[in-house]
Amino acid sequence: MKHLHLIAAAAITLLASSSAVLAEECNAAGTVGTGGSASVGGTSASSVGTAGACRTDGGTTSSIGSGGSAASIDGKAQSKTHINDSGDKLKAQTKAQAVDQGTFSKSRTKTSTDGSALESTTRTMSHVPGEKPVKNTTRQKIILPEQ
Numbered sequence: 001m002k003h004l005h006l007i008a009a010a011a012i013t014l015l016a017s018s019s020a021v022l023a024e025e026c027n028a029a030g031t032v033g034t035g036g037s038a039s040v041g042g043t044s045a046s047s048v049g050t051a052g053a054c055r056t057d058g059g060t061t062s063s064i065g066s067g068g069s070a071a072s073i074d075g076k077a078q079s080k081t082h083i084n085d086s087g088d089k090l091k092a093q094t095k096a097q098a099v100d101q102g103t104f105s106k107s108r109t110k111t112s113t114d115g116s117a118l119e120s121t122t123r124t125m126s127h128v129p130g131e132k133p134v135k136n137t138t139r140q141k142i143i144l145p146e147q
Contacts (some may be wrong), residue, residue, distance in 0.1 A: 024056040030142040032118040038105040038134070040071030040126035043098035049111030049120045051090065055144055060088070060115040068096035068107060075100030089114045101127040118142045 035048030047068035054061050070077035079096035090113050097106040104127055111120040119141040127133040 001002040001130050025091040026054040026056060027145075028055040028112040028144040029053065030118050030144055032111070032120045032140045032142050034109060034111075034120040034122040034138045036107050036109070036122040036124040036136060036138055038107055038126040038136075039055050040105055040128055040134070041103040043071070043075060043077070043103055043105040043126070045070040045077075045079070045094050045105040045107040045124070046097050047066060047079070047094040047107040047109040047124075048124060049092055049094060049109040049122065051092075051111050051113040051118045051120060053113050053115060053118055053144060057059070062088075062090055062113045062115060064090040064092045064111055064113060065092040066092035066109055066111055068109065070098040070105070070107075072098040072100045075103075092112040103127065116144050118144075 031052040033050035037044060037046035040140060049066040051064045066081050068079040070079045075098060077098040081094040084091045092111045095108045098104060107124045110121040121139045123137050125133050125135045
């Protein structure tokens with residue numbers, strides 16, 4: 001038990017002696033996000049993506065997220081998400097699709113940020129064989145102002 005008190009005392013001393021890290025205010029900030037879903041027959045598919053950035057005197061911090069789902073009563077469904085981090089650029093893509101005997105629903109969202117621009121686009125489509133496909137596109141783009 002003495003050992004535990006010694007560790008707790010050392011942790012408190014370390015915390016008390018650490019310099020406080022202060023949050024910086026954003027000189028420029030923005031967020032984008034799009035999402036969508038499609039359904040027809042016994043199929044449905046949805047996807048969503050979001051990104052944010054905060055530019056401070058110390059640099060730019062960015063975040064990104066994406067996801068999706070698909071479902072089918074009697075067919076096949078799949079969804080997959082890929083996120084790529086290449087230094088100052090973040091990219092995410094989610095694809096979701098459900099198929100049931102030629103009837104299908106699909107949704108795809110692409111989202112990106114490079115520190116100065118944020119962009120997200122979602123495309124959805126549903127289709128029944130012999131009928132015209134139903135399509136929709138949602139796009140959002142923000143360019144952060146220069147400092």
